[in-house]
Amino acid sequence: MGIKVSCSFFALYAVLVFYFSLHLVPEFLGVTASTVAGNETDRLALLEFKSKITHDPLGVFGSWNESIHFCQWHGVTCSRRQHQRVTILDLKSLKLAGYISAHVGNLSFLKVLDLHNNSFHHEIPSEFDRLRRLQVLALHNNSIGGEIPANISSCSNLIRVRLSSNELVGKIPSELGSLSKIEYFSVSYNNLTGSIPPSFGNLSSISFLFLSRNNLDGSIPDTFGWLKNLVNLTMAQNRLSGTIPSSIFNISSITVFDAGINQIQGVIPLDIGFTLQNLQFFSVGRNQLTGAIPPAISNASNLEVFQVNSNKLTGEVPYLEKLQRLSHFVITRNSLGSGEHRDLNFLCSLTNATRLKWFHININNFGGLLPACISNFSTTLEVLLLDSNKIFGNIPAAFGKFVKLLRLEMWNNRLSGTIPPAIGELQNLRELRLQENRFLGNIPPSIGNLKLFNLQLSYNFLQGSIPSSLGQSETLTIIDLSNNNLTGTIPPQLLGLSSLLIVLELSRNQLTGPIPNEVGNLKNLEMLNVFENKLRGEIPRTLGSCIKLELLQMQGNFLQGPIPSSLSSLRGLSVLDLSQNNLSGKIPEFLVGFQLLEYLNLSNNDFEGMVPTEGVFRNASITSVLGNLKLCGGTHEFRLPTCSPKKSKHKRLTLALKLALAIISGLIGLSLALSFLIICLVRKRKENQNPSSPINSFPNISYQNLYNATDGFTSANLIGAGSFGSVYKGILDEGKTIVAVKVFNLLHHGAFKSFIAECNTLKNIRHRNLVKILTACSGVDYQGNDFKALVFEFMHNRSLEEWLHPITREDETEEAPRSLNLLQRLDIGIDVACALSYLHHDCQPPIVHCDLKPSNVLLDEEMIAHVGDFGLATFLPLSHAQTSSIFAKGSIGYIAPEYGLGSEVSINGDVYSYGILLLELVTRKKPTDIMFEGDMNLHNFAKTALPDHVVDIVDSTLLSDDEDLAVHGNQRQRQARINSKIECLVAMARIGVACSMESPEDRMDMTNVVHQLQSIKNILLGQRIVSNMQRDN
Known part of the structure; x- marks a missing residue:
């Protein structure tokens, strides 16, 4: 019985084993085969990825070989649960280069792909759509281009996508709005265009959304209000417009909101x-x-x-x-x-x-x-x-406690008092800018204890000497102490600074003594301005060591001697101004080879010899040698005498003797004639003139002399006509002096009053930017009628009106159209502002011009502007600092609006006229242009264009390429120059708008206008230097 049971058991066992072997072994073998196949697919995909790597400086792929299983390769992680399938490929920050193989799409179990901070390029493979398990895609900080594949939306398990800092283009695919699990999405710092997809409102799990630094346009989608888990929303530096949807401000979870640098409107x-x-x-x-x-x-x-x-x-x-x-x-x-x-x-x-x-x-x-x-x-x-x-x-002395302060900028305010010495306790301070205020007293020597990069104290009322302690600050790159009342000499210690110094501005002070030889230590100096001081001595030869100099302005001093030959090494100069000194010798030939030179002024010195005809000397519009009586030759535009050939010593003596005898004879004859003339004039004055008349302030001249000087006041010599008379060109002193004769039409009501007003105004004022009266005539003409005339310096370049709005007369042949470049217009604006500042603030009592307009701005041979026509000028009573009871007149378009309402005369009226004139310089449009009607006028025309659309309203000729850059410059240089011009024009338009504000109290002060325009000029002339300054700031 036992044996039968045992046999039956074994028989059953054998049947069961056979059964399971038939059914389970094939299934087991199938799983094993599938795993092996999957592993092989991953291995081959990784090898394909490796094959596209072109640069592996750290030897990362040295372990990627057959000696070890691919799951042990560097950067590869496999999952045991998925039978050693690749789930993570992490190769970030390994300095790799190459492109991403499409076979990565075969890593079907991949959850994390992190390749950020390398140098991958080409495009994102579209095969990424097969990575259905992918949760993290980190490709940021590479050089990947192309468009974002729309089929990435198939990666429905994505949680984090980081594609920022690449070179991606095209639109953001709207299909990405289906990624409902995504929590972090960044595409910042690319070149993406188009609008933000409204479908992004479906990203219900999103917490961090970064879209900044692209070229995205359109409005912010209203659907963003649905993103209730949003923590960080960054959209800065795009071209977004419209308003911010109010629903966004109801997302209470937001901690970061950045929409800066766009075109968004609305309110907070x-x-x-x-x-x-x-x-x-x-x-x-x-x-x-x-x-x-x-x-x-x-x-x-x-x-x-x-x-x-x-x-x-x-x-x-x-x-x-x-x-x-x-x-x-x-x-x-x-x-x-x-x-x-x-x-x-x-x-x-x-x-x-x-x-x-x-x-x-x-x-x-x-x-x-x-x-x-x-x-x-x-x-x-x-x-x-x-x-x-x-x-x-005042600046509180307690400022010294801000020991961590790096930048202190309080410039362009109305601060006064002294600069507290406690500033010197700010040991971390790198920038100190206090310019354009009303500070008094000395510069605190304690400032020299600081490690400053930038020190700007210009346009104040600082006194005393420049502290030698500034030489201790070895980090200084910019020093601007200009436009103060500093005295004493330039301390050698200041010029012994570290070679880091780039800008040294000491102009418009009262500095004396020589320029120290230590200036040669400043090897990196690019801008040196010491003009309008009282410096003496010769130009240091050591200055030639400053080979990076681009801007060198030393005009308006008492410098003497020749231009040192060592300056021949300054081949990078773009501006060189040595005018109004006592320099002598010949003009150096090496200046001809300065190919970057854009402005050269050697006028009003004692140079001698022949003017070169090559290089910068070929263009008289950017080169001036006027006021050097011993110069000859040059191009015909300089109007200099022809250089005489050299003669023998004997001939020179003979000629000199003849010349001396002729001069002596001429002097004797002239003395007799003048004596007779003086006697006659004295008698006539005693007989005919009231001693208290303002005409007595000027040397008188007869009607006959003026009649002869103007050829009988013929129309051929007529320069122009105004409200109260006409202006003629005349020649006095036997053809030696060209003058402008203003003849008053006394039949016109107010003409006599205008004559008296001009005499009263001009008799006691002297300024380089005001017309200079030479003499006057008060008598009768040949018909016995009263005759009044004033004789002025002749302005060879006529009026600003004729340059801005030229009209060919019937009796003239048509000339090439006149055009003023930007620098010339800026100079004219500065000249006129200086004239008004003098009249308003330096004359006692103050003088209001009352009729400022382009036709009353005259230009001399050097294109220096002179304000003329004081027929409506008004003296302000000293008891009223700003107004007069006399009602103003003026010209339509330029007259201040308050005058039309019966307001009293004030200097603010001139400021308004100046603002309109400055805008006319910028736009080349008259305030009476037919385009201005209703509420639109020149002021509003410019105001609405500021700041982004000024290029649409300015005179287009101002933005054309300079001839030298058009021929020799590259596109980048030309664009940089145009950008610099646009910045200058925007700044000029701002000042014009500020001066022509409707309310007199809102208008600028002319002294401040001068300061700001001079700063703009410095920016224009030294554009590369100043752009570096602005970048650093």
Whole structure:
């Protein structure tokens, strides 16, 4: 019985084994075969990936061989659960180069592909759509181009996609909006175009969305309001427009919102601080937002960064006492503030912000006294920018406690008092810019203790000598002490600075003595300006060691001797001005070889000999040698005498003797004639003139002399006609002196009054930019009629009107159209501004011109502008500093609007006329042009174009390529030059608009206009230097 049972058991066991062998072994063998096949697919895919690597400096792929299993290769991770299938390929930051093989799409179990921070190029393979298990795709920081494959949307398990910092182009595929699991998506720093897909509102899991630094346009999709898990939304530096959807500001989870540098309009929501209470970073700078900063922003108590700079915001800044975590507060370049005393009250609410590092409120309209509470700001402060406002008062001495301060900029305000020595305690300070204020006293020697890169104290009223301690600051690259009242000599220690110095500006002071030889130590110097001082001695030969010099201006001093031959090494010069000195000798031939020279002025010196005819001397419009009486030759445009051939010594003596005898004889005859003339004139004056008449202030001349000088006042000599008379060209002193004779039409009502006004105005004023009266005539003509005339210097280049709006007369042949380049127009603007500043602020009592317009701006041989026609000029009563009871007249288009309402004469009326004239220089459009009707006038025409559309309104000839760059320059150089011109034109238009504001109180002061235009000129002339300065800033 036992044996039978046992046999039956074994028989059953054998049947079961056979059965399972038939059914399970094939299945087991199938699984094994599938695993082997899958593994082989992964191995081959990896080898294909390796084959596309062209650079492997770290030897990463040395382990990718048959000696070990591919799951042990560097960067490869396999999953045991998937039978050693590749799930992670991590080769980040290994300096690899090449392109991504399409065979990566065969790694069907791949979850993480991380190749970021390498040098992969070509495109993203479209085969990635087969990676259905992929969760992380990290390709950022490479050089991958092409478009983003739309079929990546098939990778439905994606959680993180990082494609930023590549070279991707095209649109963002709308299909990606189906990736419902994605939490992190970044395509910043590419070249993507088109609009943001509205389908992105379906990314329900998204927390981090980075789209910045592309060329995306269109509006921000309203669907973004659906992204309730959004934490970080960054869209900066695109071309987005429209408004920010209000629904976005209801996503309470947002901590970072960055839409800066776009073209977005609208306002900041009033309830932003209540709806975004978790907000830490808010940036909408450089857009077109309007309205005010809402007080509710103070309720976002977690806020660390607040940037709303470069918009059109207005109103007061609210109290911000709850923003205790604030580190960056940037509201630069808006219209915030009202210019009133209360504007800066909000500063005291930030004294509890103990983490504050950046505080930028510059380029606004803040007024009032600098509050003492600013001294209670956090000692963590690193950057303090208060410049370009209307702030007055002193710098608190407690500023010395800001020991971490790197930049202090308070320029272009109304600050006064002395610069506190405590500034010298800011040991980390790198930039100190206090220019364009009203500081008095000496420059604190303690500033020399600092490690400054940039020191700018220009346009103040600083006195005393330049501290020699500045020579201790070995890091200085820019020093600007110009336009002050500094005296003494240039300290040699200053020129013994480190060779890092690039810009040295000491112009328009009262500096004396020689230029120290130590200037040759400044090997990297690019700009040296010492003009309009009282420097003496010779130009140092060591200056030739400064071979990087581009801008050298030394005019208006008492320098003497020849131009040193060592300057021949300064072949990079673009501007050289040595005019108005006592330099002598011959003009060096080496200047001919200075191919980069764009402006050369050697006028009003004592140079002798032949003027070269090559190089820069071929163009008289950028070269001046006037006022050197011993020069000869040159091109015919210089109008110099022909150089005489050399003669023997005997012949020279004979000629000299003859010349001496002729001169002596002529002098005797002239003396007798003058004696007779003086006697006659004295008698006639006693008989005919009232001793108190203003005509007595000038030497009188007879009607007969003027009649002969103008050939009987013929139409051929008629220069122009005005409201009260005509102007004729005349020749006096036997053809030696060309003059302009202004004859008053006394039959015209007001002409006699105009004559008296000009005499009264011109008798006591002297300025290089005002017409100079030579003599006057008050008598009768040949018919016995009263005759009044004034004789002025002749202006060879006529009026600004004729240059801007030339009209060919009937009796003239048509000439080539006249054109003023940008530098000439800027110089004219500066000249006219200097004239008005002199009349308004340096004359006692102040003088108001009352009829400033282009036809009253005359240009001499050197294209220097002179303001003329003072027939309507008015003296302001000393008891009224700014106004007169005499009602103003003027010319349509240039007359200030308040005059039409019966307001009294004031210097602000001249400022308005100047603003219109400056805009006319920029646009070449008359204020009476037929295009201006209704509310549109020249002021509004320019204002609405600022700043981005100025190129559309300026005279197109100003943006044409310079001839030398058009022939020899490359595209980059030409574009750089055009960009520099556009920046200059924008700045000029801003000043023109500011001067022609409707309200007189809002207009600029002419002294400030001069300062700003001179700064613009320096930028234009030294564009490469100044662009570096701006970049560093």
